[in-house]
Amino acid sequence: MTLLDFDSDRLADFAAQVRKEYDDLKARNLKLDLTRGKPSSEQLDFGEALLALPGEGDHVDADGQDVRNYGNLKGIREIRELWAEVLGIDAADIIAGDASSLNIMFDLVTWSYLFGNNDSPQPWRNEEKVRWICPVPGYDRHFTITETLGFEMVTVPMLEDGPDLDAIRELVQDPQVKGMWAVPMFGNPTGITFSEEACRELAAMETAAPDFRIVWDNAYAVHTLTEEFPPIVDIVGLAAEAGNPNRFWALSSTSKITHAGSGVSFLNSSQENLDWYLGIAGVRGIGPNKVNQLAHVRYFGNAEGVRAVMRKHAGSLAPKFDRVLEILEERLGEYEVARWTRPEGGYFISLDVIDGTASRVVELAKEAGIALTGAGSSFPHKDDPNNRNIRLAPSLPPVEELEVAMDGVATCVLLAAVEKLGA
Template sequence: MATPLNEMNPQECEALAKDVRERYAELKAKNLNLDLTRGKPSSEQLDFSQDLLALPGTDNYRAKDGVDVRNYGGVDGIVDIRELWAELIGVDAENLIAGDASSLNIMFDLISFAFAFGTNDSPQPWSKEPGAKWLCPVPGYDRHFTITEQFGFEMVNVPMLADGPDMDVVEDLARDPNVKGMWCVPIFSNPTGVTYSRETAERLATMETGAPDFRIVWDNAYAVHAFTDELPENPNVIEIAAEKGNPNRFWYMSSTSKITHAGAGVAFFASSKENLDWYRSIAGVRGIGPNKENQLAHAALFGDAEGARALMRKHAGSLAPKFEAVIGILGERLGGYGVAEWTEPKGGYFISLDVVPGTATRVWELAKEAGINLTKAGSAFPHGTDPDNRNIRLAPSLPPLDEVTDAMDGVAICVLLAAIEHRIEHRGAQ
């Protein structure tokens, strides 16, 4: 068992430093070119849905209610995919709209529409409310933060706990009428892998808010992305919020982006009837309906909700070994030194790595110099600024397993070297 770095005497620390520097020099000499930056599906995963390229077929162009998918119209999307997906994620199909591509597009639209016109509960457009704020659980999803940054919101960090965001903090902040909304990734959260508890979901649905048009973007991107057959509970927050007297609170997002072909998916928006009517009234001006052919192709590929679950079992078989490798290497290389902590998610696409405070940027730099590309330190925080400079998001999905192993061997060396440098520097300053 390794001795914790902060318990080593100067001679022990120098001996370890010499060894780790030699290992880092060997790492650089390998001239690696490895990438753990983004949670993209691998080529193997994309191949699972290759039949999409031949679907829905030249003679299959009608939805089950008779709609000709080749033509304009149908802002809600086709009933085939809406009913299938509603069953898969546990919502009412009447509360679900099927759109194009990524759910990120719809999230941007929702913020844009509210900013330009106000929501169905807004006294005025959000653009006319200076000082608007948005709650951001951290570490969180960088592309979420980029949207609210684009519109000039003041983004307020909320700590993530083992069962979701710190609800005492959320409930206190939400009383401010300038707080307009909150980002959430409730199952296998990006990047921590945390799943919100039912209690957290119910508190979010129930809490008092200062703004009458407060919205929670419930980005349930990983609801069915478990590494085993044991899926987490996925409460119907739309139903819960309605029961608690806040029917319009949730903008619920989902998509096929990391289930079929990431660049040609189907996005879903679920919410209350009033919210959906508001969305339709503006989205119907923006466009004349989604790509219904692609929706019919997806419905044909899945067949039914169980077909989608069967496909997810293939994804689990591809992803689980990579995540096991990352967690195993971190434990083997860094366990006992007291220089890092990491999450061990049961699904999703990311692992959150916390290193010695003040060293995350140095770890990123060392890795880059050694040919290992990591998501930039601080990316999981608004404006890319981690106040403790300690968090790094790991995304092992894209590379083959042997490359994941090589990359993580290198990352472990970089984490330990940065920690040693930090220890020597601060000891010398004392």
């Protein structure tokens, strides 16, 4: 029997029990944080050897260039070849930058707004309006970029095999629709991986805007929670075959593989797109941190070295995800007041609670000392029209703290549910 089937007396008894559990939870004076998908200290320690690399006296790359000096906007050849091996693409179609892929994404969208991209009739700032497709639930930092630039963000639902293609196909008939966000593997926050059919459709569909771009954020391309590494779709190659070689800006990085604050970022795209990007990047700066790039080459060695590191991450993360899923099932499964994703990779679990209660769950958790990502954060303008989605980030806390936090979250979900039912 689900909670929705309880008669008034049984619901009242259950509500009293849940309120007692919640009072006990608050009395513990907790201070726990599940807000963002940060690597744990254990995960950061996997890359500790990087701090001694490339090492004193090791500062010349394979092309004989001193990496301590200015220059080489594309990034050193060794890191581009290594990452191209990871992605299964041609090293000529990738450049390496600094920090995380978010930096490059901001550049790409902002520069298109200021100057227009290489297919733009005019800068996007001169358009009457710019519309942008946002699959939801999605990545909040993506939405912040387009919100900051004043774009009209149009949501489409995320389905089990990718975004709603029928909705996208209709939207791109509007020439003011200039782009779309996408996290194609182990998506944030759902963990969904786009099917090959969805990838091919996005690569081939007709669009009214000649400068339409899909920001293909492959942030979790190798972030498996199992022993399996799913194949990575060469989306730039698919688009070229379909006659749309410039459609995709494909991004990835080492940020959650080595050290999150000092990663190497990558842009994979057509030569025309890369030339456009580098033309402006050369005005902004005189080259990336090539010392850090060489350090990563020395650390990984090759693509198998990357996968070996990711197996360590899976060993750290998978038990945390398993415990979250176990607690959700133990505490909430029989009552059918919530549903959640069961990702096989990535950093998040997407939790849907009873419509209209997500913000209340977050509020109750905060009062009990458990910080959750704000309700609606996975939607543009933080506006979840159903007020149901909460993003869970299990990576940072130790398992012991995670168990306490998730048991508390389950209590908050139940309390918000009985309140919604009037008990």
